[in-house]
Amino acid sequence: MELDKILGIEYPIIQGGMAQISDGEFAAKVSEAGALGVIGSGNMTGEELREQIRICKSLTQKPFGVNLLLLSPHSDHMADVVVEEEVPVITTGAGSPAKYIDRWHRAGIRIFPVVPNPTLAIRMERYGVDGVIVEGNEAGGHIGDMTSMTLIPQARDRVNIPIIAAGGIASGRQLLAAQILGAVGVQIGTLFLSSTECPIHAKYKELLLKSKYNNITVIGQIAGLPTRMIKNQMTRNYIMEEKKGKDKMELERYTLGALKTAVETGDLKKGSFMAGLALSQIEEIRPIKEILEGLMREYREEL
Ligand SMILES: Cc1cc2nc3c(=O)[nH]c(=O)nc-3n(C[C@H](O)[C@H](O)[C@H](O)COP(=O)(O)O)c2cc1C
The missing domain is CATH 3.20.20.70 (Aldolase class I)
Structure with a gap:
């Protein structure tokens, strides 16, 4: 290479x-x-x-x-x-x-x-x-x-x-x-x-180790801006609302600042714990x- x-x-x-x-x-x-x-x-x-x-x-x-x-x-x-x-x-x-x-x-x-x-x-x-x-x-x-x-x-x-x-x-x-x-x-x-x-919250790292490929989901597939992350309360709420036809702007209340929340506080419910499918290999x-x-x-x- x-x-x-x-x-x-x-x-x-x-x-x-x-x-x-x-x-x-x-x-x-x-x-x-x-x-x-x-x-x-x-x-x-x-x-x-x-x-x-x-x-x-x-x-x-x-x-x-x-x-x-x-x-x-x-x-x-x-x-x-x-x-x-x-x-x-x-x-x-x-x-x-x-x-x-x-x-x-x-x-x-x-x-x-x-x-x-x-x-x-x-x-x-x-x-x-x-x-x-x-x-x-x-x-x-x-x-x-x-x-x-x-x-x-x-x-x-x-x-x-x-x-x-x-x-x-x-x-x-x-x-x-x-x-x-x-x-x-x-x-x-x-x-x-x-x-x-890596300067992410210890709970983010714990979650990375605990999660496998089947804990990963993609939000925004219908509303736009597909984003891959670990499933949690936030992604479940988002996807439920997305399926009801809510648009990207309305759904932003779940995602706005959610990565920062995950990184800084490790809030397992509200955070956006972005990670890819290679996660199972870690x-x-x-x-x-x-x-x-x-x-x-x-x-x-x-x-
Ligand atoms: C938590 C997280 C945040 C990311 N933020 C950005 C970003 O700000 N800009 C960008 O171009 N890509 C971003 N990416 C994509 C990465 O730069 C990289 O291309 C991607 O993670 C590679 O795939 P992998 O996760 O399977 O290794 C992000 C990825 C992760 C996991």
Whole structure:
């Protein structure tokens, strides 16, 4: 896998940006451990993002990234902040990065949008991005329609830029499978949630260890914005109301701030405990370095 060489890091692994979770300190720890740590900007303001970037830079000299959700009302300001703070890598989600690409490239930033289908991968290639992260719907958080098994090869056949696979990857075998399907590296979210260093509430981590694939559900399949998470009271209420035909705006009362609630208070009833289908493969909470070494060891053995 070549992503390590492309990004100048030790392992061909990106830690997926996670709003409310992957702050500057966590991203720095991931980068120090040899993958690419990514700050999840979520709904931060530009200045809040600047603070997290500075924390990250004070803790590591290694490359790191920032994930920008481009539907944020603060996107234009954040687009300036990443240039001013000399962020080496940007991943984008929720919206098009087109209008920022020239400026970011002039600043030497490498750009990797996250896409859920080959059509968007083709569009991003036309915009001149450096690669695409294709995310299968096994992933935790907001998801598209395609599975990694179908998405990675179909994107590979349609674009010439590097492809990074995301969604459902939590073992060296899956790293190798992603490579065979056409990826130069992988992006991982759920497995990083289970790291010792991940700044989520202890109850979130306990729930990760207790839950299996059959404890996972997707809300928003009817109302829009499908999101994968662990089943609880909140998801049951949401899905019941969704089936009654309530629209996305009405349903927001369940989800607004629910990820923050899960991360900060571990409220098992009201929180949104986002996690992907790879959850069943997680058996213990381990330091980031151990997780990464385990993945690479298994990858090499399988190879
Ligand atoms: C708790 C959680 C929060 C996430 N937040 C974001 C986000 O803010 N922006 C984004 O682009 N992706 C987000 N993702 C997706 C991850 O960056 C990553 O692509 C995904 O987790 C990969 O699939 P996996 O969970 O199967 O490893 C989130 C995922 C999780 C589990």
